[in-house]
Amino acid sequence: MRFVKIAMLTVILSPLASHATLGGAPGAGTPTQTMLRATPQSAAGATTVTTTAPYTTRESRDTNGVLIREYVLPSNTVFAVTWEGPIRPDMTALxxxxxxxxxTAGESRARGTGPLNEGNGDFRIESAGRLGHFFGMAYLPRLMPANVRPGDLK
Incomplete structure (x- = not known):
């Protein structure tokens, strides 16, 4: 019951924004977000040159000034998102x-004990920050391209 109350409160109080949804298609750039760029990325340490990049990076900035990066596979699926800004983005939409x-990851640890770094084989999240500067990433390890490490997604 507590989870339902938290989820409903989050949905009601969160700003309406159109971001990529982790595991879904990338955002389309709406009036609530501005597309900054979309660039193909190659895998770190790749020794062969291929005609298709393992993923594309799309950057946007929401109305609150949060920079959101979407990491998109050639199949048009978002396998990771990162954020950095003065507040946390709308995590429900993201x-x-x-x-x-x-x-669940947030409830499994004591409050105020530092950065959130939780997950399993299907979902990972790393989130930290302080007043005025929040940052983090969420990704799906099963969709991560070969030779791409989470540290490459900054």
């Missing part, structure tokens, strides 16, 4: 069906 995993 994580989509993985939002309950985020809530």
């Amino acid at each position: 994580l989509g069906s993985y939002f309950p995993n985020f809530v």
